[in-house]
Structures are given as structure tokens and as C-alpha cells.
Amino acid sequence: MSKEIRDLYEERLGRYQATIALEKTDRMPVATGSNYFAEVYSGNTNQETIYDSEKWLKAEExxxxxxxxxxxxxxxxIWAPLYDAVGCKTYKLPGRDLPSKTQFQFVEEEYMKADEYDILINDPVEFMMDRFLPRVLGDMAEPGSTRCRMAFLKGGMAQMMMAQVMRNRSIYLQEKLGMPQPMTGAFVAPFDVLADAMRGLRGILLDIYRQPDKVLEACDVIVHEIAHFALSTADPLKRYPIFVPTHKACFLSPKQFETFYWPSFKKTLEILINAGYTVRAYLEGDWGHHWHHFLELPKGKLILxxxxxxxxxxxxxxxxxxQCLAGGIPDSMFILGTPQEMKERVKLLCETVGKEGGFIINGGCNIPYDTKPENYRAMIDAIIEYGTYDSSYKCKPKVAEPGSVEVEALNKQRMVTPWEKKLEELGNIMGEEDLIRRPWEMLESMGYNWMWQWVM
Structure with a gap:
């Protein structure tokens, strides 16, 4: 990386990190979480972006x-070959199930039955392997079959290929273009694990009346499963926030939210914050009745x-x-508005919400596919004009302690075959035990966390 690119990367990252922490910056960052407009700006179809990693990277460049x-x-x-390798049913993909210029779609079904809470609570491995995965991953629909065993092989190899695609992309953007990521790693709130991919909205809304204690108990179990998954996918250098989309909170009354959604979500957020991370949360839908709960969490640790x-x-x-906020531009303005309307909206936001920093101008959790280039350009120009605080100030990235941190509230990572059992099977170890144990536990954890990515 040249000095010029390194300085650019550090300036961008420092500006973003300082804004999240509610600290001084030279200007408001242009830091959208999901910029779908960038996928199609180069002329790529949606299918090309999710299937061809070289075209995806070229579009970003x-x-x-x-x-x-x-x-x-x-x-x-999304890297679509991973989803194809196991026959994932929870997504319809452009070019496969949908026209090639269409956005991917999530398919919500009842993949967990109402009478299966005890199995999930008492033995998550049994539930995931014997119930959930065979229903969600079509190639695993017949456990024990040759096709199922092959799907596990392909799924593991595809996961490693996807990880390499993501790693190469991140390194290229950083070292060649000086571009940081807005987040690395992801999870969903424990209630959303149930309400999205397992029970579905209809199922979970019935459950909170018919078996509320089971819902709460399951959420408490999922806290630790999903926190380990988030930490396994996060940036080990802790430069970037961990991402969480929130899906079902907007359907809950304040009382339902405080009972079923917030306690387990708060526990998960606290675990990640105590592990040294910040979190970027998409508050999807209208969270107006629920916003005040984020005052319960440490200052400057979230971007909402x-x-x-x-x-x-x-x-x-x-x-x-x-907490740092993002948003303020209606999606309709990107698509149907004029550059002048965009300029006026940005000016208003800079003079009000963004006047003291701690704010990022964005659309409603994303920049839409159908954004007019001239409107996006007008937004950037207006941010530079009205969102500059002190042009002489130089932003530098924060230095975090890399590596894992033990968090008292987080249960130990589950493993299908713990080291103690493997050690018993091996018998007398002739050499240094730790040299064998560490990679064993790493691979066990990777395999275990692979199961949980399918609730995303």
C-alpha cells in the first residue's frame, strides 16, 4: 500500500470511527451501510454481482x-454459489428464481414447528441438524443420504471460498483504493432468529400469546449462540462495527417489545460491546416507540x-x-427527486440533526438501486458544503487491542465434540497437547457457527 493510499484509508476510517463515537471530525462522513446503487452503477445486473466476484469488485472500483x-x-x-451448494430455500436470487435485474428476496416460512421449542432449548445441535437445516437447505432434506452428505461437503468448501472472496475484496479495497468497510460480521436479534427464519411472523405472534415462557427461554438460549456467531464473523482488528438488521420489532407494541424483544437483544449487544466492538443496527420500520431503550447502552457504541x-x-x-444516527433522506428523493431538492434536504439535516456531529446522512438504511446518479452526486456535494466542521482537523483511526476478549456474560462456545471427549478418544498424547487442541477447537467452532448462518 502506498503512503497516499494508506493516508486516505486512515482518514476515511478515522472519520467514520470518530463519528460513531460522537467525537470531533473534520466533516460528516459519507458512510452508507448498504449502498445497493453501487451494485448497478457500473452496468452490472444483480445476478452478475452476486455470482461473479470479479465483476462485483470491478463495479465497486x-x-x-x-x-x-x-x-x-x-x-x-451475498455470494450466490454458497446458497446454491446447499439448496438454500430462504432466498430467491436474481437470475435463478427471479429476473437477473431484480433484488434478491427473503422467503419466510414456518421452518420450526410450534411444539419444537423444548428441542431448541435443550439441545440446539439436535434441533439445527435434525430439524432446521433439513427444512431450510433443500440438498439436506434427507439426512444420511448421499446427497445430504455431499451437500455438507460442498457447503463447507463454499463457505471457505466465500470467506476468501470477502477477504480478497476487503484487502483490495483497502490497499488499492483506500476504502474501509462500514461493518464486518453480522447477527440478528434473538427474537428475530425465531421470527424470521424459524417460526415466521405469524407463528411467533401466536407463540407470544400461547407459549410466552417458551419464547423467552428460547431467546435466552439464542443469545449465546448468535453472539458467538457474530464474534466469529467480526473484524479481528475491531476496526469496523458488527452489523445487525432488525426485522420484527416494528410489529410489536411497546409492552411486547419490552417483554420479548429487548431483553435478549440488549444482552447480545452488551456482550459484543464488552468484547470491544461497536454495532451498526438497521432499525427497520418505525422504531419510534422503542428508541429510548438504546439510552440503556454505553454512549457512542452504536450507529443506528x-x-x-x-x-x-x-x-x-x-x-x-x-448514539450515532444515520438516515434522513427518503428513498423516494433518491429515485424521484431533483438535485436541488436533495441539496435543500441535506442542508436542513446538517443544520439540525448533524450540527454537532455524530450523524451520517443516508437513505432509509440503504441507498436504493434506482437512485439517480445526479441525486447521489448532489447529496455528496451538499454534505461537503454544509457538513464540514473543521477542514484543518485530521482524523486518525482508533487503535484497538486485537484478539478475543473473555466476556463474563457469554457462555462458553458450544461444540459438537468438545476437546475433552476427543482427548479421551486419542488416549495418551505423546507431544504438546495445545498444538493439537487449538486447531481442533477452532475447526469445531467454525463448523458449529456454520449452522447458525442459515438463520440470517
């Missing part, structure tokens, strides 16, 4: 060179994306001095 003021970039999050249905000004009144 074109976008960065045309919009160099952007501070962090994330667009696509306010969706189109939320009121960015009211969110600022509640949270603006405590």
Missing part, C-alpha cells in the same frame, strides 16, 4: 473512482440507521447526544 468522497462502502452481501418510516428529527431528540 468504478463506483469509488467516480465518487471518491465516499468514506466506507458496502453493497452486496433510521428507516424511512421513522422520524429522524424525533430520533435525534431522543438519542442524538448518546
Amino acid at each position: 468504478i463506483f469509488i473512482r467516480d465518487f471518491p468522497e465516499v468514506d466506507v462502502l458496502r453493497n452486496n452481501r 440507521d433510521i428507516d424511512n418510516q421513522g422520524d429522524i428529527f424525533k430520533a435525534y431528540e431522543t438519542l442524538g447526544k448518546h
Whole structure:
């Protein structure tokens, strides 16, 4: 990496990190979490982006060179061959199930039965292997079959290939283009694990009336499973926030939210924060009744994306001095508005919500596919004009202690075959035990966490 690119990378990352921490910056960052517009700006179809990693990276390079003021970039999050390798049913993909220029879609079904809570609670491995995965992954529909065993092999190899795609992409963007990531690693709230991929919205809304204690008990179990998954996928250098989309909170009353959603979500957030990370949360839908709960968490540890249905000004009144906020531009303005309308909206946001920093101008959790290039350019130009605080100030990245941190509230990572059992099978170890144990436990953890990615 040249000095020029390194300085650019550090300036961008430092600006982003300082904004999340509610600290001084030279200007407001251009730091969208999900920039779907960047996927199609180069002319790629949606199918090409998710299937061809070289075309995906080329699209990002074109976008960065045309919009160099952007501070962090994330667009696509899917490498489709992984989903094909196991016959994943929870997504319809462009070019496969949908027209090639269509966005991927999540398919919500009842993949967990109402009477299976005790299995999930008492033995998550049995539930995931014998119930959930055979229903969600079509190639594993017949456990024990040759096709099922092959799917596990392909799924593991595809996971490693996807990890390499993501790693190579991140290194290229950093070292060749000076571009950081807005987040690395992901999870969903424990209640959403149940309500998205397991029971579905209809099922979970019935369960909170018919068997509320089971829902709460399952959420408490999922806290530790999903926290380990998040930490296994996070940036080991702790430069970037961990991502969490929130899906079902907007369907809950304040009382339901406080009972079923928030306690386990808060526990998960606290575990990740205590492990040394920040978190970027997409507050999808209208979270207006729930915003105040984020005051219960440490200051400057979250970036909260306010969706189109939320009121960015009211969110600022509640949270603006405590957590970083993002949003403020309706998706319709990117698609149907004019550059002048965009400029006026950005000016208003900079003079109100963003006047003291700790704010990132964005759409409703994303920049839409159908954004007009001239409107996106107008947004950036207006941010530079109205969102500059002190152009002489130089932003530098934060230095975090790399490596894992033991968090008292987090249960030990589950393993299908713990080292103690493997050691008993091996008998007398002739050499240094730790040299055998460490890779064994690493691979056990990787395999275990692989199961949980399918709830995303």
C-alpha cells in the first residue's frame, strides 16, 4: 500500500470511527451501510454481482473512482454459489428464481414447528441438524443420504471460498483504493432468529400469546449462540462495527417489545460491546416507540440507521447526544427527486440533526438501486458544503487491542465434540497437547457457527 493510499484509508476510517463515537471530525462522513446503487452503477445486473466476484469488485472500483468522497462502502452481501451448494430455500436470487435485474428476496416460512421449542432449548445441535437445516437447505432434506452428505461437503468448501472472496475484496479495497468497510460480521436479534427464519411472523405472534415462557427461554438460549456467531464473523482488528438488521420489532407494541424483544437483544449487544466492538443496527420500520431503550447502552457504541418510516428529527431528540444516527433522506428523493431538492434536504439535516456531529446522512438504511446518479452526486456535494466542521482537523483511526476478549456474560462456545471427549478418544498424547487442541477447537467452532448462518 502506498503512503497516499494508506493516508486516505486512515482518514476515511478515522472519520467514520470518530463519528460513531460522537467525537470531533473534520466533516460528516459519507458512510452508507448498504449502498445497493453501487451494485448497478457500473452496468452490472444483480445476478452478475452476486455470482461473479470479479465483476462485483470491478463495479465497486468504478463506483469509488467516480465518487471518491465516499468514506466506507458496502453493497452486496451475498455470494450466490454458497446458497446454491446447499439448496438454500430462504432466498430467491436474481437470475435463478427471479429476473437477473431484480433484488434478491427473503422467503419466510414456518421452518420450526410450534411444539419444537423444548428441542431448541435443550439441545440446539439436535434441533439445527435434525430439524432446521433439513427444512431450510433443500440438498439436506434427507439426512444420511448421499446427497445430504455431499451437500455438507460442498457447503463447507463454499463457505471457505466465500470467506476468501470477502477477504480478497476487503484487502483490495483497502490497499488499492483506500476504502474501509462500514461493518464486518453480522447477527440478528434473538427474537428475530425465531421470527424470521424459524417460526415466521405469524407463528411467533401466536407463540407470544400461547407459549410466552417458551419464547423467552428460547431467546435466552439464542443469545449465546448468535453472539458467538457474530464474534466469529467480526473484524479481528475491531476496526469496523458488527452489523445487525432488525426485522420484527416494528410489529410489536411497546409492552411486547419490552417483554420479548429487548431483553435478549440488549444482552447480545452488551456482550459484543464488552468484547470491544461497536454495532451498526438497521432499525427497520418505525422504531419510534422503542428508541429510548438504546439510552440503556454505553454512549457512542452504536450507529443506528433510521428507516424511512421513522422520524429522524424525533430520533435525534431522543438519542442524538448518546448514539450515532444515520438516515434522513427518503428513498423516494433518491429515485424521484431533483438535485436541488436533495441539496435543500441535506442542508436542513446538517443544520439540525448533524450540527454537532455524530450523524451520517443516508437513505432509509440503504441507498436504493434506482437512485439517480445526479441525486447521489448532489447529496455528496451538499454534505461537503454544509457538513464540514473543521477542514484543518485530521482524523486518525482508533487503535484497538486485537484478539478475543473473555466476556463474563457469554457462555462458553458450544461444540459438537468438545476437546475433552476427543482427548479421551486419542488416549495418551505423546507431544504438546495445545498444538493439537487449538486447531481442533477452532475447526469445531467454525463448523458449529456454520449452522447458525442459515438463520440470517
